[in-house]
Amino acid sequence: MSHTAEPTTHLAHHFSDTQQQADTAKLGTWVFLLTEVLLFGGLFCFYSIYRSWNPEIFHNAHKFLNVGLGATNTVVLIVSSLTMALAIRSMQLGERRKTIWFLVATFLLATTFMVIKYFEYSHKIHLGQLPGQWYTFQGVEGTNPHIFFSAYFMMTGLHGFHVLGGMGLITWLIIKTARGGFSPAYYTPIEMTGLYWHLVDLIWIFLFPLFYLIG
Amino acid sequence: MSTPITGHHHILPLRVYFAVAAALLVFTVITVIIAQFQFGEFNLIIAMIIAAIKATLVALFFMHLKYDNRIYAIVFVGSLMFLAVFIIFTMFDTLRRGDIYEEVAHPLQDARIYHQAPAAPADTSHTPAPPAQAGH
């Protein structure tokens, strides 16, 4: 068992050593990510089915999405994944200030993502390109064009909700890091938040071509 | 405190992170460019392949699956497999609903079943014989 004088290892009573505790946290996080994959997966199934039934609608409607904004958001999230990974790496090396800067950068990039989303959403609301019975836009050819926008809002909405959750977690990490709560011997929460954040990025990597790049 | 040495704390060099990020950005550009061309059905397949490559890079390097205990990769890939079952089996239904119209248009050709009048005249407990012609 570790005899380090670090007060931040937080070895709980039911673990025999910090390695077991850290591995347990990691396995728990990956199992949680599995549940997230299945949750979003339900919506991907929904998308697959409705796109297979209405290929023209999806093609016609997607033209009203701004590929530039979508691509920008993709780049934003990729860079935020990088900064998140670098934040973890910095704490592995004991560089507390760098950790905080990378976490702040991740947070700011996430905010950028949400701001761009806000503009996209408000534009659509303005045009009446809304899900289901709220749909009033006239510019898409085909029957039931609202299906595309139902899928769009539900999937990007759930994704955005998860981005917000991630931002909350990152804020907590920034505060705790600033107070000296982490060290190279204990940075598990940063690492686990990182895994969650990378999954959020992963999901967007698929959402982007599925909505913005329908050929 | 010196650099920890246990396997769990494997620290990747900076260049790996930057190389992966650069690759992800390049693939993003590629996928946007390819989407401008019309390959019909293949657009979706190509876009999904590129997305899968990007996802693999994120999973292997940013999420450390390449360097960690295999169990985490098993958990992740396992989740994708069950998701695939969900989508594929559901689409066995949704893509093939139309089959029934084919079957109705070409019923079994056993004339004895479809064209014979009921044998017992006072037999009112049976439903009436279906119409003799095919289809509705």
Add this chain to the structure above:
Amino acid sequence: MSAFLAGGIFALLIRLELISPAKEVFDADGYNQVFTLHGAIMIFMFLIPSIPAAFGNFVMPLMIGAKDVAFPRLNLASWYVYLTGAGFALYAIFTGGIDTGWTFYTPYSTTTTTAVIPMTFGVFVMGFSSIFTGINFVVTIHKLRAPGMTWFKMPLFVWGIYATALIQILATPVLGITLALLIVERFAGIGIFDPAMGGDPVLFQHFFWFYSHPAVYIMILPGMAIISELIAAFSHRHIFGYKFIGFSSLGIAFTGFLVWGHHMFVSGQSDLSSVIFSFITFFVGVPSGIKIFNWIATMYKGSISLKAPMLWAIAFLIEFSIGGFTGIVLGALSIDVHLHDTYFVVAHFHYVMVGGTVMALFGGLHYWWPKMWGRMYNETLAAIAAVLVFIGFNVTFFIQFIMGTQGMPRRYYTYLPQFESMHGFSSIGTLIMAVGYFLIGGYLIYAIFKGKPAGPNPWKALTMEWEIPSPPPHGNFEGTPQLRHGPYDYDKVVADNAVPEYMHEPHR
């Protein structure tokens, strides 16, 4: 258990109404509410959480020599989340109830005026409770086994709980998204399941059953897990085919994900998918059958003691076999076309869920009650109650198979006169069962306060939970537990009713 009581009361109300074709207490709408609430409460508030939460949490860490589960606070969160979900469900019951059937099929569920949103939201929240438990158990079993406790030295109860936890984490999120879509559809009229807007109501069924079929395995696997323990302990014999039983739990979990369409044979899904689902459904029975054969083989030439837990286990073997066989019957596509939505289906699932899970649960309750409270209950009363429930159960449900084949539809509050005597007979069975259940509640609660002290190992069993005092101390084990023999080494080791020597040694 209060959910069991609530659900049980609704069951009594159902049978009360069905005593005669005329309206006894309820009209059609009221009856719809009663069977919906019976189903929803029993499934989401009792069967899914009960064995994992009650026994998994209590016994599983003890069995693997762990001091606690991997994430104790997540465990507590799971309980509070369950209560929150239950709160929403209760709110729904009192603000209009629901009449959709526990399956919430569209389009009725998207258009009925009853309290669908609070109820489905309550179920949605309770789903998180299930997911938290699943995550906790998977990780605990992977990471917190005592030194020397390899996978194949674990008691089979743990294998069953592990397989259950795998299903919980894989399937419940899909229920989450399904109910979320239903709520959004009701609330915002998106048209996902509405044909007039290009939606598909059958899609709801795919989404719903992708969870709900594996969910029935969440309900039965822990029961089977208990049975493995009971049969070995009360036959005082090494379990027959340990690896087969362990792997069959995983087999059931895995195949259970491939067969959900067998609930949808008459829904309008494509013939291709019906054929595929029917074919695969026949394989699902195989791992369950393997278990039954292995359990019976364990009993052969064993030194069987017919204490209360064993009576429940034997009842399980009989009832689950009947329930399982009739499941395969229903899996045959051509037969199901006639039996779907009849009492045959009702009888089938009650045989597996009540005859299976509930009987296993009561067996486990009687087995571990002395460990939980340190006191024994009255064995004679326990035997009488077990027999009463067994008789009452079969009187209630066996005749429903016959009614079903004769065409009695399910979820109907009235019926043709030819079924009246059968319904009456069935309702009498419910009363016998109810007497049995109340008797159990009585003597078990009495035992908590006035029962004879039980000692650490009244059954002379060999799994690790019997090596510590009853009730267990905080932290479960002193120091790190040692694994000194396998969980079923009845041919090598004789246990006695005392804490073993090594547990008294100074802290290592």
